[in-house]
Amino acid sequence: MSEKITITFPDGNKKEIDKGISGLELASQISKSLAKESVAIKLNNQIKDICLPINSDASVAILKRDNEETLELIRHDCAHVMAEAVQELYPGTQVTIGPAIENGFYYDFARNEPFTISDLPKIEKKMHEIIQRNESFIREVWSKDKAIKYFKDKGENYKVELINDLPSNEEITIYKQGNWLDLCRGPHMVSTKQIGKAFKLMKVAGAYWRGDSSNTMLTRIYGTAWATEKELEQHLSQIEEAEKRDHRKLGKEMDLFHFQEEAPGAVFWHPKGWTLFQSLINYMRSRQDKAGYVETNTPDMMDKSLWETSGHWDKFSDMMFRTEAKDDKIYAIKPMNCPGAVEIFKQGLKSYRDLPFLLSEFGKVHRYEPSGALHGLMRVRAFTQDDAHIFCTEDQITEESKIVCDLILSIYKDFGFENVKIKFSDRPEKRVGDDAVWDKAEAALKQAMEATGLEYTFNPGEGAFYGPKLEFVLRDAIGRDWQCGTLQVDLNLPGRLGATYIGEDGNKKTPVMLHRALFGSLERFTGILIEHYAGHLPLWLSPLQVMIATITSDTNDYALLVKNKLIKEGIKAEVDLRNEKIGYKIREHSNSKIPVIIAVGKKESQEKTVSVRRIGSTKTKTFKLDEITTSLSSEVKSPIE
RNA sequence: GCCGCAGUAACUCAGGGGUAGAGUAACUCAUUGGUAAUGAGUAAGCCGGCAGUUCGAAUCUGCCCUGUGGCACCA
Numbered sequence: 208m209s210e211k212i213t214i215t216f217p218d219g220n221k222k223e224i225d226k227g228i229s230g231l232e233l234a235s236q237i238s239k240s241l242a243k244e245s246v247a248i249k250l251n252n253q254i255k256d257i258c259l260p261i262n263s264d265a266s267v268a269i270l271k272r273d274n275e276e277t278l279e280l281i282r283h284d285c286a287h288v289m290a291e292a293v294q295e296l297y298p299g300t301q302v303t304i305g306p307a308i309e310n311g312f313y314y315d316f317a318r319n320e321p322f323t324i325s326d327l328p329k330i331e332k333k334m335h336e337i338i339q340r341n342e343s344f345i346r347e348v349w350s351k352d353k354a355i356k357y358f359k360d361k362g363e364n365y366k367v368e369l370i371n372d373l374p375s376n377e378e379i380t381i382y383k384q385g386n387w388l389d390l391c392r393g394p395h396m397v398s399t400k401q402i403g404k405a406f407k408l409m410k411v412a413g414a415y416w417r418g419d420s421s422n423t424m425l426t427r428i429y430g431t432a433w434a435t436e437k438e439l440e441q442h443l444s445q446i447e448e449a450e451k452r453d454h455r456k457l458g459k460e461m462d463l464f465h466f467q468e469e470a471p472g473a474v475f476w477h478p479k480g481w482t483l484f485q486s487l488i489n490y491m492r493s494r495q496d497k498a499g500y501v502e503t504n505t506p507d508m509m510d511k512s513l514w515e516t517s518g519h520w521d522k523f524s525d526m527m528f529r530t531e532a533k534d535d536k537i538y539a540i541k542p543m544n545c546p547g548a549v550e551i552f553k554q555g556l557k558s559y560r561d562l563p564f565l566l567s568e569f570g571k572v573h574r575y576e577p578s579g580a581l582h583g584l585m586r587v588r589a590f591t592q593d594d595a596h597i598f599c600t601e602d603q604i605t606e607e608s609k610i611v612c613d614l615i616l617s618i619y620k621d622f623g624f625e626n627v628k629i630k631f632s633d634r635p636e637k638r639v640g641d642d643a644v645w646d647k648a649e650a651a652l653k654q655a656m657e658a659t660g661l662e663y664t665f666n667p668g669e670g671a672f673y674g675p676k677l678e679f680v681l682r683d684a685i686g687r688d689w690q691c692g693t694l695q696v697d698l699n700l701p702g703r704l705g706a707t708y709i710g711e712d713g714n715k716k717t718p719v720m721l722h723r724a725l726f727g728s729l730e731r732f733t734g735i736l737i738e739h740y741a742g743h744l745p746l747w748l749s750p751l752q753v754m755i756a757t758i759t760s761d762t763n764d765y766a767l768l769v770k771n772k773l774i775k776e777g778i779k780a781e782v783d784l785r786n787e788k789i790g791y792k793i794r795e796h797s798n799s800k801i802p803v804i805i806a807v808g809k810k811e812s813q814e815k816t817v818s819v820r821r822i823g824s825t826k827t828k829t830f831k832l833d834e835i836t837t838s839l840s841s842e843v844k845s846p847i848e
Numbered sequence: 849g850c851c852g853c854a855g856u857a858a859c860u861c862a863g864g865g866g867u868a869g870a871g872u873a874a875c876u877c878a879u880u881g882g883u884a885a886u887g888a889g890u891a892a893g894c895c896g897g898c899a900g901u902u903c904g905a906a907u908c909u910g911c912c913c914u915g916u917g918g919c920a921c922c923a
Contacts, residue, residue, distance in 0.1 A: 321851060321852060322852085323852065323853075324852085324853075324917095410852090410917060410918070411851090411852060411853090411917085411918085412851075412852070412917060412918030412919065413850060413851025413852065413917095413918065413919055413920095414850095414851080414918070414919045414920090415850075415851095415919055415920060418919075418920075419920080420849075420850070420919075420920040420921080421920095424850055424851050424919075424920095425851090425919095426851075426852080427851090427918070427919080429917095429918080459859080460859095466914090466915085467914085468896080468913070468914045468915085469914095471913090471914070471915090518923095519923075522923070523923060526921095526922090526923080542923075543923065545923095574922085574923085576921080576922070577849050577850095577920080577921055577922085578849070578914090579849065579850070579851095579918090579919080579920080579921085580849090580920090580921060580922065581915085582916090586922075635923090637923090670923095671923050672923055673923080676923095690922095695923090722923095756883090757880095758880080758881065758882055758883090759880045759881060759882090760880060761880075786879080786880075786881095787881090787885095787886085788879095788880090788881050788882090788883095788885085788886060789881070789882055789883055790881090790882085790883060790884060790885070790886095791884080791885055791886080792883085792884095793883050793884055794883090794884035794885060795884085795885085796884095797883095797884060798884080804883080806882070806883060808881090808882055809882090810882080818882085818883075820883065825883075825884080826883095827882095827883060
């Protein structure tokens, strides 16, 4: 008689079964249809192949294809099928790795001639073929020697490297589908047919072997895969939606800014864009004033020696712009505002009574970002930070950090960002200062985080070169994450640059400096807002709030009267008196995302009313002239008023 | 920086070894109209830059610049 084991189902039911029975056999004991639909099992909370024997008491859930957790298997299987398709179509191509990722999968190939998008339809077609072949995924355990010999003979050098690097105690598993096989940890579904049809190859890209830029570059093919074709379509339309929101496209349509060849990574702000930019600065300035900051401004260029003292030259000179004039000096264009802030702090004797000392600066910094990193407003070489440096004692770190966290979250809320994540980064490899100082700084920041009670995740080795940091990541209206604010504890720079204050005991002490930026880069934040609001900026941020469009030229005078009335109320209004039909005007101003369009014709001018149409709506509402000004003037106020 | 793709009128894009194309915008004229495109006409381009191949290059080749999708980077 065979040995029995006890398994527990998700609903709590238990069952005695023969030891060694596979998930599939178990499923078929329950029902034939279940066995047919099952693709994998979850054994003690880990997804496993359904054909593997169950050898001890365990909790077991049988996964069907429509299970949410199966999606990862579909994607991973899809990656294998793609690799098979590629090797069938392009012999001599080496396979490397191909994981499931968010929304899909990729596979990295090594091939002399890289793939281009025009290859994708062919590969996709072959994949459908392989899926139709209904090849079973068969798991085999191989010895290391056998695996190395096999892949070496096939010329799969990358796989050989992977196997060589596997820990010796790790089982080497191979997954076969038809005549093709791959080194793989698994798990996989039962056969290729279960992948279905809801996948699409999306793009090709270069990617370094093992993510290291000193290694060869491979060709990566990205695909997206879903359980159903409906989900695939949804995903594709989401991508379309994101493209519609692209701030580079909207920025052009809304006449906010442009870039040009002569200034890569630097923004030309047009009048409307600059108005928006200034609205953000005014908002932030007011919030900071109320929080006790004093605003400063420091030189854009300073002698190289200052940057040597601060440590920037040593760590980041590759990323710094430098310039010279007739004298022999080399000036660096500032990549950060902190040394300037320290120099201001150093003027005059400071006492412990002056601390915390909060210096803010809307400083424009220049960094030579790698060319491939540039991306619209999101990643530029010249940008404005809403920067501030808080000089304080070690004892004040916790309290001051807590205040900064509260301020950031409250500010993000004003823009509709309620979902904010915090990341904690500690000492990087490339850094200044003793480990003892780092211990202290990291402990203080941690303590501050405990004090706020906010949740955070840990990001080892990602700190600034002078101190540990917090990063604030906000989620936009379509679920994308953007890193914006930062708070850094710095026990190094003030000392390096010779900042001191007189302590309670009459002795000179070195202050702690907290670096913090809330929007981060104003340029980038503007880009995020454009995408977050899909160009439909809230009234208070809109550079042009109201367009008054006439229906016939008889009402020009009345339109100007309305405009003047609005402008007196502090509302940004313009008139459109052109000899065009009202439908034409409405269309044009709607396309350029003007939040309020007022149409005035004979009726309005006689009755002293206005017909108001808000962006995103096709309805119109008639207001008395007095009423519209009062209703709008409250809405155009920024959250700080 | 690396790999791929792209650069043609102000904008969006088609074309492609033999006089450069469309739609929109602009300008002119007519039209004064009721909530997402009134009609007609006019003008507009060193086809990103530099070399090469060719009788001839916007088109083919090479290099460079810029953008773009990724990778790497992001104090």
